[in-house]
Structures are given as C-alpha cells and as structure tokens.
Amino acid sequence: MRRGRLSILIACAAVTAAMVAPIAPAGAAPPPTTAWRHGALQTDPRGVVSRSDLVLQSPPWQNHQSMPLGNGRLGAAVWSEDGLTAQLNRSDTLPDLKSAGQLVVPGLFPLMSAADYRGRLGLYDADLEQRGGGMTASARVRAGADQFVLDVTGADPNRTQTADLKLWQGRSPVTYASGGVAALAETFHDDPSGTTSGAITAVTADGRQVHASVTGDLTVHLTFKPRQDGRFRIVVGVPAYKGGDVASAARAAVRGGFDAGADASHLRWWHRFWNDAAPMEISSPDGTGEYLENLRATQLYMSAASMRSSVPSSHGGVTSLFSPWRDDIHWSAANWWHFNLRQPVYTNLGAGTAALNTPYFRLYLDRLAKMQKWTAEHWPGAEGVCVPEFLRFDGTAGSCDSGMAPDWVNRILSTGPEVVANLWSQYRYTGDRALLDAGYPLMSGVARFYLSVLRPGDDGYLHLQHVNALEVQWDTTDPTPDLAAMRTIFPIVAGLADQHGDHDLAERLRQAVAKLPPFRTTTRGGQPVLAWSGTDEAAHNTQDPDLEALWPWGRYGADSSLMQSTFTNRVYVQTREWASDSVWAARLGRASDMKNLLVQGTSDFQIFPNGFAAHSRNSDPVRGGGYYDGWGAVVASALQESLVQSYEGTVRVAPAWPADWNATGAVQIPGGHRVSVETRGGTPSLVGVQAGSTDTLKIQNPWPGQRIQVVDGDCACGRPVVAATTAAQITLPVKRGASYLLERTAQPYSSFTFGELGGQPADKVKTLGQRTLGVAHSIPQINSDLVTVEQPDKLHALVRAAVGAPVYVDRGYTVTDLPGALDGATMIRGANDDSKLTEPADYLTFDLTRPATVYVAFDTRGEGSWWPGWPADQGFTRTDMTVQTSDRPLAVFKKTVPAGQVRLGPNSGVSGQGGSSYVTFVTG
Template structure:
C-alpha cells in the first residue's frame, strides 16, 4: 500500500511572515519587466496597516439589519454592532454558561442623523479593531477594549445643546436586576446550572463621559442614561461587562466602568505585526476576496480566542451574536470536530497562542474526562476524550454501555487532541504545554491500547466503535487506524524520554500490529473504505479522507488517495469539510480554487464574512454566525502555499495559477517560509529559521540550478539541481532559496502594503461589506410598541422586504399604499393564535389601517378579529403569495391587532400591515 513514511514533525500547517511580493498598491510604478520582492534584509518587509486595511469591511450604507452586524471583541467579551434604532450593540461574554446568555443590548437613538446622512461611510477597520462610521458631520468609533472587558462608543459632532439617551435592554424571558445609581445604570443577572450546580453571570454597566449625566430604571428589562454632549459635541459611552456571580449590583457596576489607560491600539497593532501576511491578487477579484476571508479569520481569532474556554460551539461563534439569546446547537458544549480547523489555521498563520483556550478546556477537565470514561466504558483503562464535551466536564460520547449513536463511540477525538498538543509544541516550542499535557496524553494512549482486541488474523482490531458520526458500531474506522499509526510512535518517544519504557514498548509493538486500511470499489475505482465494515451512513462526513488530513499518511503520489478523493461520497456539502486541504495535499490547484469559490457561494451568506452550516440558507432566516469554514478556507490556503507535513518543505504545491500571492506560512520547528508566486511560479523562497535543524526543501523550480544563501550573502547550499535540498539552519537566522539564473540581487525591494478597501467586495451573489439600502421608515403617524421585532417600519414599495424572517419582497401594490408605512410580518408567527394584542401601535392622528392576508386561510384559519376590517377588492403582490387587502378607519390612540391565525396549528404566510392618513 502506497503509504507515505511517517515522521514525527509530520502534519501540515503553515505559518508565515516572509516572501517576495507583488509591487504594492500605492508603491511607485516599476519599469516594465523589472522584478520586485518584499524580501529584504532577511525578512518579508510589510506595512501591516496598509496590508490589513485591504480587507476592511466597507459599509456603503449602515447595517440596518441584525444579520449585517459587525463583530468586535477582546477574546472574552464580544459585540455585534448594527444601526437599528440609531445604533445597536449586543454584548455577549464567552462564559455565561450554560446558555451563554447575552449581557444586553446598547441602543443609542441619537445617532440616527449620522446613520441616515447622505454622506454616510463606515468600515470595520481590522488593523485597529474598531468600527468607524461617519456622516452628517458626526463620527462614531466603537470597539471592545483589547485590555479590558469594556465596550466603548466615542462620538463627535453631536449637537451640544440637545439631550441624548442611551439604553441597556434585555428581552422577554430574562430576569435581571436593574439598577441606576449616580451616573451608572446597569443590568445584572446570574445563571445557575442545574446539572453541575455552577454559577455564572454578567453585569452590564453603562456610563457616559459627557455633561449632566443622570440614570433611571425604565422597566425591569431596561435602564437608561440621559446626558448632554460635551461643549465640543463629543461624548463617550462606556459599557463594562465583567463576570458577575452575585453581590451588590451598584458596586459591581461602578467598578465595571472604571477606565485605565487604554492599550487597545498597541495590542491590535502588535497582533498584526506578528501574524503571517498574505496578499492575493487576481484579474477577476476572486483572489482578493479569498484574502479578505483569511484576514477576517485571523481577526476573528484575535477577537474571540483569549478565554479559558474556546469561543466556538458546534462552529457557532456565539460572542458575536446579534440574535438575542437564540443560537444553534448546545451552547454549553463543544464538538471537537468543529474546533480542529481553528487549531491548524492558527499554527499556520503564526498565531498559535490563540489555541490556548482549546488546550486549557481539555486539560482543565482531564480528571473529569477520566472519571466519565470509567463510568461509561466497560473495560476502560486511561482516558477517552468525548467528541461532545460539556463545559462542566460531562460528555455525550465514550460510552459503550448504551446503544450506539451520533457521538457515543467516536474515539478519534482523543488521539487528535494528542496530535494537536504535539503540533503546538513542534510549531511553538511550548515545552510547558507538552509537560502539562503528558499525563493526559499517556492516559489517552492507554485507553486505545486497552480498547484493541487481538484477532485471529494476527492484527489488533478496534471493534464496535464509530467512524466519526457517519458509521455507528463499526470496526477499524479509517480515522482511528490512522490516528493510532501517528500518535503511538509520538507517545512512545515521549514515554521513553520520561523513563516509561514499558509503555513505549507496548505502543511500538501495537503500531506494528494494526490492520491495513481496507479498500473497496467506488465509481469503478479502488478506494479507501470508511472502516472495516459496511454500516450505513448517518452523517455526511468522509472518514476515509482523514488519513490524508489531519493524519498525513498519504501524499500526492498515491493513486489510491487520488482515487479516494475523486470518489468521496460527500464532496464539501457542509462547512466543516476539509476538501480544500485534501485537494492541496494532493497537488490539485484547480480544485483548491474551485472548492473555495464554491464554499463562498454555499456557506458565506453574511456580509460580515461569517457562514452557515449547510447550503440553501438565507441570512434573514439564520440566527447563528458560524466560524469554522473560515478555518477550513484558511487552512486550505496555507496548505496550498506551503506544505511540510511529510518532512519535506514544498512551496506552492497547489497554488492556483490565476492568483498571484505574496505571503508566509509557519511550519514545524517555528520556521517561517515566505514566497511570492506569479502565474503559478515562485520567485524566491525566504526562510526565517525558528530552531536548529536541517530542513529538506523541494526545489521549487524542478530541474533548474538553485542555491541557498544566508542573510550575509554566503552560499549555504549549491549551486545544485537536486529535487530535494538539505538546508542546515540556525535559529533566528534567515536564508533565501534562489534560482542561479534569477538571483535575489536581480530583484528590487518593494515593501508589501496596500490601500484601504473602498467598496463592498462581491463574488457571485456573495458579498463582504454592507451595501447601501433603504433605511427603516420614520413616521410621524405610527409607532409600533410590540412586538419589538416588528418595530422597524418599512417604506411600502416594490422591492421592499415584507417579513423580518424571510426574504420575500413586494412586487406590486395599490397606489394608495405606495410610499406609506408598512409594519412587516414574521413568518415564524404564522400559526400563532395568541396573544389577542399581537401587534400594538400608537397613532398620533386618525388613520386608515390596512392588513394584507393570505387567501389560503379564507373560510379556514382566518382569525375573528379580521371581521372588523372591510375587504377592499385590491391585492398586494409579493414574491411569496398574492395577498388580499382589508382596511379599517381608526381613531388617534393605541390600536391592537390580533395574531395571524384563528385555529391552533393552522396558518400560512403572516399578514402585513399598512398605516396611512385618511
């Protein structure tokens, strides 16, 4: 079987910081044909501010809808910011278990003039970790401090004589303590977990740096601060959101808003100076779009991964939610499968420190996982890491006492954790992590040794376990066989170094007795099987492809692996699929590009770059921002540019020829490999060595004479035309691999930089950034009190969206309604029969109120309250359903309209409401 020889440094991942580069945007024009490079004096010389700003998310108009919200965060506290009600920011901590409840929403209506200004501009400025908006002579700068759990809003250009308000709000179902003391208003709430008894919580405390500040409790769910801007028209709002487990609310709130000298910009600038750069250009703009997504992924890691626990639950990054307390999946638990691509992304990008929450989460729960294993696995020795693990250390997995299920018997998560610890050590040199993790590493190995059963064929078999979530109760899953082949030698060496020769011997013996991978026929080709048996599929993963990544046991020369890839059963149908990385490891450059662009179209439905879990989704209906596909794309990009998992460094082994790139990738040993690729051909290869060793580097220009020079211009290797070069390197030294015919000296240095993004980017139907759109309508006639989700009025006209949770639009409507105020519907409520006052509104003058109803409910589920309206004989056309129009004359004051349906369990499209003057 053509299996690539295993070596301990193994694996693939890349990090980066050096490389030749395209002539930078804004740099002086170079003479035709002149070669340029950003590699200079031993490093890739970049302008991080200019380079990162290429990927800023531009707001050509305000983000009026919650799904357009921009993410801000410091790794513990996150904010989703959009323009509803003037300015809205939902605040979320990463640790309010078990439900990760929001700390509240900040609403500042006084920013309406800015948002509605004809000269409005906005951008998520990632280099500074800020959202900056301007318009109408005003500016608003918002950010979550990198060095404190505080959200800050700084405003200039406000009318100094006009009083302003800012509210902190929660919503129905929440039970906070509301407090207003002096210049600080706050909401505080704690959460007791009935399963574990743990207590978590948060206080959100609001104050203003302004004049005449006062506070009040508006209602049990709302507190308000009232103030006048400073004499120069500026004011500053600070919302402190620390962890809170009870006690005096006023004291906790006062402490939460104390401000120290901010290190916010210094922190973000240092982050970008360290992260591996990558600049991509292309004729069709797709390369720039992909670069933007990678930059966003690195930004998201810095903004979300600095807590004792990871920020991603089942791929949902809850701390950036704008959907109140709603989210997909279990927010108190983690699936290991949805974290793996984040680990590889961070290592390859040179920001491995942001993997710390992942390692802390599992290591802090090592004893709890061991107890779980012995309580739920008959015959257990050591520790099994559950695929699904709750924050309190209890799991759903590693269980052979109950019937097989989704995660009950997935055993590959533990070996993958071992491998990730090893990667982290090899990339970063973090010996303390390796030493701390060794007891758990040893216990995971012991569990797998004990779980193996000798067979009559002389092999050791893993029986009655899962192949990921795909096959239940199968034998010898491909991921598990690959995992043991990889980690047993690693753990054996670690055990030997600690004097445990008995364990080392058992592991080395066992790895030699593992059965070969089974093959089957699929699509007329011999391919790897999912496992040793043919159990039915329950999920759409590709277990057999795991042997390529993360386990690295095959390479592009394997015909069996190439066929397995071609015939995989589920090609990238979920956002977790590592297809781009598999394609990169198989040298399939065209596939890398195709799959990335397909993934953008399938998953990246939000203008902030976040994604959804599967195809066929629309943003207005989704309530969770997914983060894992950003890790999938970034890992794939890094693998396409630099690979080293088999012990040989390959440059641009699968880089799409239509994309020119200048960038860096970090590899095992802490080395940074930098290159520039034009038309599919690297120019130079720079090496910044992180440790002492001899690197094996494949000749990037097959058959051509090359040499390796150090930073002082001395020849280290060559000239040779060998396929693989052996390059001795020393830590903190730099080297260049160059063609003899095109040496470094023939290049002109041009620093790698860029110009700030100036427009929304698009690929197909997807976009990054917020286009200009119709704002919510302001009416002097009607205000909606309840429900809050229908409180934004819509200007009735063709093209206007009719529901808050669907993307259907008006196609035509009577002239009398055109340009009037419409209260949109909510199709989630299409079968509601209560409350009787479903919509309540205030009318400042007598009005004509119209309701447009789904004709499918006539003589069936139409509610009784509709009989108080008169049929007009007209209709409203929509892309969903043509609706029948009714009207009623109503007096000044409050009006209540009932629910959509009059019969429980029945109802179709929800009604629309229009309000006009008589």
C-alpha cells in the same frame, strides 16, 4: 574573527544597497520585484490588513448585517437599528450563554440616515467607524478590558442624548441606577455541575448632566448632554458576575472607561497581533484571489476577537460571542463538538497565531481529571481517558459510554487522538515545552485508552470494534480515522513516554503499531479507494472518513494514486461549512479543485456580510441560525496549505497554488519556521526561510529541473549556504534566528528590485458572485411621526413600503409588486415565526398620532381555511388589491381608524395552522 565577519557584512550590505536591476532595453518587461530584504518580508501590516476592511456603503440596519467586535471574552454585534444597537455577549455565561443585553443609542439615527453615510470595520485597529451628517461614531471592545466603548463627535451640544440597556422577556435581572451609572445584573445556576455564572452590564457616559434611572424590570436608562464641542463617550462594562453588591460591581465595571491609556493599550495589542501574524496578499484577474485573501484576514480577526477566554467561544461551529439574536443559540451552548474546533486550530498554526489555540487546549487539559473519572465509570475495563466528541463545559464526557447505544457522537474515539496530535503540533510549531509536559498526562491517557479497547483478531491484528467512524458510520470496526490516528500518535506518545520514564507504555505502543490492520480499500467509480472503515454500515452524516487519512493525519500525500482516486470519488462533496474538501485538494496538489471548491463553498455558505457562514447551503441570512466560523477557517487553511506545505518530512512550495493567482505571503511550519513565498504566473520567484529553531529542512525544489541555490537570507548577498544544484530536493540545515533565501541561479536575488508588501484600505464592498464582504445595501429603518409599535418588540422597526422592501423581520422575502395606494406607506413587517399563533388577541399593538388608514395583507392560501376572524370583527373590508412578494401573494384588507391605540390579532384562527405572517401598512 570579528574583522572577517565585519568584512562579510559590509560586502553584503554593499551588494544589497547596490541591488539594481540592469537597465532593460526599450520595450522589455520591467524587472521583477521582491518584498524580501534584511532576512524577512518587509511588510506594512496596516496596509496589508486594511485591504480586508469591511466597508459599509450602507448602514447595517438589520441584525444579520451586524459587525463584530471583541476581546476574546466580551463580544459585541453592532448594527444601526434605532440609531445604534450593540448586543453584548460573554463567553462564560454558561450553561446557556445568555446575552448580557443590548445597548441602544437613538441619538445616532441622524448619522445612520444621512445621505453621505460611510462606515468601515477596520481590522488593524479593531474599530468600527461610521460617519454621516457631520457626525462620527467609533466603537470598539477594548483588548485589555471587558468594556464596549462608543466615541461620538459632531453631536448637537444642546440636545439631550439617551442610552438604554435592555433585556427581554424570560430574563430576570437586578436593575440598578445611581448618579451617572446604570446596570443590569443576572446570574445563572447550572444544576448538574452546581456552578454559577453571570454578567453585570453597566453603562455610563462622558458628557454633561449625566443621569441614570431604572425604567422597567428589564431596562435601565441614561440621559446626558454632549460636551460643548459635540463630543461624548459611552462606556459599557460587562465583567463576569456571580452575585454580590450590584452597586460596587457596576462602578467597577466602568472604572477606567475614560482612560486614554486603555485606548492606547487596545491599539498596541491589535497592532502587535497583526505584526506577528503571517501576511498573505493575493491578486487575480477575476477578483477571487482578493476576496479569499479578505476571508482569511477576517478569519484571523474573528479568532483574535473571540478566542482569548478560558474556553473556546465557538459551540458547534457557532461563534455566539458575536450573536445579535438575543438568547437564541444554535445547537447546545453548554457543549463543544470537537469536529467544529479542528479547522481554526490548524489555521492558527499556519498563520503564526498559535497563541489563539490556548482556549482549545485549556478546554481539555482543565477537564482531564473529570474525563478520566467518567471513562472509568462509563467504559468498564478501559484504562486512561476517552476524550469525547461532545464535551460539556463541566467535563461531562457523555459521548464516551460503552453502555449506551452508538449514536451521532457516542463512541467516536478519534477525538482524543486529534487533541493529542494538536498538542504535539502546537509544540512543534511554537517550541512550548511547558504545554507539552502539561499535556503528557492527557496524551498518555488517550494512548492507554486505545490500548485497552483494542482486541486481537484471528488474523493476528489488533482491531477496534463497536465504535463510530465520525458521525457517518455507527457501531463499525476499524474506522479509517482511528487507524490513521493510532499510526500517528502511538510513536509520538511512545517517544514522550520514554522521556517521562514510562518505558512500559512506550514498548506497548511500539508493539501495537506493528499489529494495527492495514487500511481497507473498496471500489468507487471503477477505481480503488480507501474505505470508511473495515465494514459497510450505512451513512448517517455527510463526512468523508476515508479522507481523514490524508488530512489531518497525513498518512498519504499527493504521490498516492489511491488517495487521489479516493478524493475524486468521495461520496460527499462539501456539504457543510466545516467540509475540508479544499484542504484535501490542496494537500493533493490539485490547484484547480482547491480554487473551485473555495469559490463554490463561499457561494454556498458565506451568507453574512461580516464574513461568517451558515451551516447549510444557501441559507436565508435573515433567519439567523448563528454566525458559523468554520468556513472562514477552511478558506484560511486551504490557502496556507496551497502556498506552503510541510508533511512527510518535506517542505513543498506553492504545490497547489492556482496559476492565475499572484501572491506574496508567509506560512508557519513545524519547527517554528516561517516560509515566505512570492509567486507570479504560477511560478514562485523567491522563497525565504526564517528559522524558528535549529533544525534540518528537506525542501522540494520549487522549480523542478532548474538550477537552484540557497544563500544567506539576512543580507541576500549571494553567500551560499547550499551549493547550486538541480536536485529534486535539497537538505537545508538551519539555525534558530537565521534567515535563508532559495533562488534560481538564472534569476538570483540581485536581479530583483525591492518593493515593500503593503496595500491601500478597502474602499468598496467586496463581492464574489452574490456574496459580499461589507454592506452594499440595506433597507433603511424610518422614524415615523404617525406610527409607533408597542408590541411585539421585534416588529417595532418600521420601513417604507416599496418594491424591494423586506416583508418579514425573520425571512429574506421582499416586495416585488405593490399597489399604488400602498407605495410609500409606513410598513410594519410580519414575523413568520409567529405564523401559526392564534393568540394573544392584541398580538400587534401600535399607536397612531392622527387618523389613518390601516391595511392588513394576508397570505392568500389561508382564505376559507385558517384566516382569523378578527379582521371582520374589527370592521376591516377586503379590497381588490394584492401585494406581490418573492414568497407569495398577499390579499389586502383595509380600515380607517382614529388616532390612538390600534390592536390587531394573531395571524391564524385555527390551532396548528397558518402560512406566511400578515403584513401591515399605514397611510394618513
């Protein structure tokens, strides 16, 4: 037996080694290539991943251009303001997710201002490197420790460097400084749950003459000199903190900060992550494929950098772990909407990164007892557990309350089944039986809840009444998402119930499935379509409940004319960043729609150069509002679904892949199998299967009507596993750990030449229409020897007045025409959020080192209306100059002032009124 097996392996090896395409006649097309060899795609992970690096052609001067770093518990948003600013956030400072503070390193201003500046967020190493003026700065959040590390080379060894940790008004930290360590510490108490959270932020440096001090109630300060070779390291430790001795906590926070072993551990974690993730490389004539490939890679990076805590870091779709906006959190920081968690879960399954779903499952499993108690108290007569669409971190299930009127989230019941289905999918993809067993109490509890709230009707069916169809219909009957959910999870839970000896529940579920009403249909666009529910309540939100039956529930597929017409005539088309339209298009085999929806959605939502999106179409990135992660997950899910699908028991290869996109990639499917596909010109060339379990796969012929066969994928030497056939579908028995290769007999593996899947690091900012990945341009901050802004702090970053300069710190409007007298002036931008303020009298305070002329430009709409009186009171005179902006014209007032402090008043003189905030220019 051994000799026979050895002979086969030698023969296979010989064929593989000799695999050379026949010599082609002159002028013939070159032989096709494949990256498949030795049972897998042969991949250079660094090369593939680095194609998606975020290139910084300009420093990210503004906070909305910040680059994200994280380890799943600690996150940093890094941008160039004041040299280098890094806002540090933890995922567990509940209930409000307050930031741990900002680190500011002014000594890096020469690097950021250098003419030869160049930067890169390297995804493979999870490292932000910036170079310029002979200096380098490399930043990371360590994968294995809650520490932000900044390494600098090329600094002047004789120049004192500083680092500040600071908070802002409204915060009450304990400050600490001793020797070479400074810290801010603060705790937060949640009255409803009685819990306490918090963080300590401690800073130290590896340099000479390191000294720490407290410089105010909200700021601590570090001074030091670099090493003689111009190197220094700043370490900021940000562990969780619930009170206690600040000194010992601060020292512990930075312990090991200079350990090279921790740096190596960081790289090992990230390299292992990328080595295990399913690769995908796309090329296209118009660059859309490459851009969307980069968005998928960025999404995987963001998930790995944010989803490794005990709970998901995304709230309502906002990944607050990377926020640069101080404590401004969009939506409720203490609660999770399940609808915004669904896409990343699905993405991780297909990408082979299912371990990143752990916080999602812990969110619900760890709070099961509290949700059960809530259900018993707030849904009288119900059994089991109602899993709320809107769940508070303490387990309060406020949107499961039959005594309250239906609203946006109250009485959405389909959340529970989705958690059940995702637990089952996680098991099917990973084989994690321990998770499935741990999840069974929740899974059975959700099923029991549904059984207890179904009511028999005169038609003989069991009906679900007075519940919501997502956020769209309130107080409706038989929502399509719930009918699809019950048809899906009842058989799953019944099978598990039998395994757990709960035969009565299993029988009840099987009987209930047979009594569920059929999906209701209606007519739109003259065609029959699936209805949202059994009734016709008006819409409150822009979701499409009818298409939930397609995905995530898989009750219909591409062969359903009803579902095709439902998609074509859907009421709402991709209205928000969470919209699943492109995933539905992929599931229906609509390649053109899938591509167009991804391109349009990216144009509509992906407004930030780090790849994050906004909630609504064409939002202003300067206004902030949060970094939304939903769109990146939609893109990744749609690409994976288009390349490989597995539903209704059948694997489909490239069912919705655009003909003008070439791709080499892999997708994980249930059973833990990894299916690799290489497709060129709209046609797959080879399909490989790495079996994750012993199973039987049904695979749709990737080349309809053509003769195909399956051979041993480990050596690809032609040894048949499934004999040649032209059948529309093949049955492939697979064994765990083995590999298989699907090929056309007319173009077998032996006709291909080998080429490893790799790539070169991105060397420029990627663009798709007006959207970018990376920073192409940013108006630089200037260090003025004339002006220093004292308050408000948000206006302290100065810019040079010029056409194209930003007018406000919180809006994206720019200067479009500037009087010559103001060209090149020092510009103190306005804050439009303060446009209606009528106090304080010293709203804007700045210092002048020498006499100067101060110009104040007001929104012309305010003349005779809400303009304040302080310009006249202070002796400002109106000029005939006007500053034109992309917002509106501004009338200019001027005054010559001596050196010293200047105090200017608020924007408005009438309470509740005001337009665009004034802007200040200084020359002298």
